[in-house]
Amino acid sequence: MQQFLVTGGQPLQGNVTISGAKNAALPILFASLLSASTSTIRNVPKLKDIETTIKLLQLFGAEVSFADNVVTVDGAGVNNQFAPYELVKTMRASILALGPLLSRFGKAEVSLPGGCAIGARPVNLHIDGLRKMGAEIVVENGYIKATSKGLKGANIIMDMVSVTGTENLMMAAVLADGITTIDNAAREPEVVDLAVYLNSMGAKITGAGTDTITIEGIKSLHTAEHSVLPDRIETGTFLVAAAVTGGDVTCRNADPTELEVVLEKLREAGVEISTGPDWIRANMTGRQLKSVDVKTVPHPGFPTDMQAQFTVLNVVAHGVGMVTETIFENRFMHVPELQRMGAKIRLEGNTAVCQHSEKLLAAQVMATDLRASASLVIAGLVADGTTVVDRIYHIDRGYEQIEFKLKGLGAQIERVDAS
């Protein structure tokens, strides 16, 4: 197992290039299963989750190549609709195989993803929506077994806003007979990027980015080319790292329109934020960080995937900041680890009350999930001494070459094999 050794004290300075968004690339790769033609997808980040997805696509019978952040998928040979637990358990987004396989082949068997560190994360909304479209679904022996004699368009009202739920149903509806509407749909930029990709393959989707998405089913999809949108969470993570280290960082290949709330919160925290069409600069030189209250909600509100990073920001900042998590029931696993570094945080229900902590001190800490890992690395960048972050396979799920990017900004961080 590998660890990061992070030595604090260096303000981050310079430019960093943002990768394509994991949470857009994953559904887009699964969507390529809907077509028997070849898709070319650019700006795909080289991540563990992408490797897992490619393994799954190959297992289904697709021909896939991945080089220089470009993936090509030829779906002509897909002849297997079984997603085994061994692969699914490492990546929840594997559930996104369900809609496309069922829609194109009339059958799919996908392992239940199971719970994870941040919460139970059930998939009932995916299943209910597909049933509304006429699928027969049983859940037994840990697998979702779905069949259909041809999905039919339906009016689906989602009980809760679900990102992958919306994506799964949107993909399934593309080849269904008739018109599907998804109400209370997720409005995340990654949902929009998936719709843009599907439409470039010939799908008829309108309303993505609003809470009602309409999909007119068609018979088949054709070849397509698409470039994945920039990763707003990776961008936000680097901006927070710049803020807490008192640095000056410009994120290149970033999209400021994707993370307006985060930028507003950073401004409120005293960070000088400037933006251009494809860059965002966070300058903290000579400024004092102030605590901010954040509450996670579905897009366009404050993203849960930035919550752990803002917890660290509030520990470094002056004042008391309340971080409230409303999306996942167990997304404060980073708190006890940050406390080991001297962070003054008190958990009150689903709120972390974060107090300015004079000094963070290096410690051995354990990453428990993707964004928790990012928060521990950020804390290490400001702590006195060398922090050891264990279980960094979590961070490799979602951050492309994070240590090289951080080193490029002057950080002291090394990847080592755990002794």
Ligand SMILES: CC(=O)N[C@H]1[C@@H](OP(=O)(O)OP(=O)(O)OC[C@H]2O[C@@H](n3ccc(=O)[nH]c3=O)[C@H](O)[C@@H]2O)O[C@H](CO)[C@@H](O)[C@@H]1O
């Ligand atoms: C691969 C991907 O895109 N992952 C993102 C996606 O996860 P994901 O799509 O899994 O998250 P959801 O939007 O589905 O989850 C939101 C809430 O709805 C609940 N729920 C969801 C589905 C369901 O069938 N039943 C149910 O109760 C979940 O437990 C959670 O409490 O959106 C999350 C919320 O922005 C992000 O943190 C993840 O990074």
Ligand SMILES: C=C(OP(=O)(O)O)C(=O)O
């Ligand atoms: C929770 C996340 O991802 P996933 O849904 O893939 O677990 C995340 O990206 O922060």
